[in-house]
Amino acid sequence: MADSLSDFDATRYWERRYAAGGTSGEGSYGRLADFKAKVINDFVVEHDVQSAIEFGCGDGNQLSLLRVPRYIGLDVSASAVRRCIERYSADSSKSFFLFDAKSFRDTSGVFVAELVLSLDVIYHLVSDEEFEAYMRHACAASRRYLMLYTTDVDSAEAGHQRHRAVSKWMQRRSDFVRVLRLENPYAGSEDGQERSDAAFFIYERVAP
Numbered sequence: 001m002a003d004s005l006s007d008f009d010a011t012r013y014w015e016r017r018y019a020a021g022g023t024s025g026e027g028s029y030g031r032l033a034d035f036k037a038k039v040i041n042d043f044v045v046e047h048d049v050q051s052a053i054e055f056g057c058g059d060g061n062q063l064s065l066l067r068v069p070r071y072i073g074l075d076v077s078a079s080a081v082r083r084c085i086e087r088y089s090a091d092s093s094k095s096f097f098l099f100d101a102k103s104f105r106d107t108s109g110v111f112v113a114e115l116v117l118s119l120d121v122i123y124h125l126v127s128d129e130e131f132e133a134y135m136r137h138a139c140a141a142s143r144r145y146l147m148l149y150t151t152d153v154d155s156a157e158a159g160h161q162r163h164r165a166v167s168k169w170m171q172r173r174s175d176f177v178r179v180l181r182l183e184n185p186y187a188g189s190e191d192g193q194e195r196s197d198a199a200f201f202i203y204e205r206v207a208p
Helices: 010-019 030-046 078-087 128-141 166-170
Strands: 051-055 070-075 094-098 113-119 142-150 176-183 199-205
Touching: 010 078, 030 113, 030 142, 030 199, 051 128, 070 078, 078 094, 113 128, 128 142, 142 166, 166 176, 166 199
Parallel strands: 051 070, 051 113, 070 094, 113 142
Antiparallel strands: 142 199, 176 199
């Protein structure tokens, strides 16, 4: 475990985890994955969303439940990206790329979609620099909607997690307005199954 925020390397952590056969975690499986999929799929249908980019696609298990006409998955782990490429090799509607926030500049709008997804990622962005870069790129990639599934409270770093008051950060973005906050039904659950304190924060792009 890292001794401080500056010592923790998120890319190294996730690459080692996926390379060793690890998964994206319980949030991408079971009832939490089903809950997120229903919210996203219903939103896609209701708003006629034709394309989505996910910043942090992980092992691709959550993706297996999503119904989006065109999808791009980005992740910091090369092992995770390769796993997704192999899993969805027969699906031409899905593309995957390695993501490095410090080496990512998309002024031509190559990585742009109607909907940007960030699911259980933000509270894993331990350093401030990493968080700021991630949020800027996610916002820039959104043509219409930004869907964040995360916690919304500031906390100190603990291992590979650091919770962020994301709604406060988004208030700085005059080009987005929040249209919905949706709590998950398993926050604080103590029944021994998958649980999470994360919620959906859905934003719509507006004229600045």
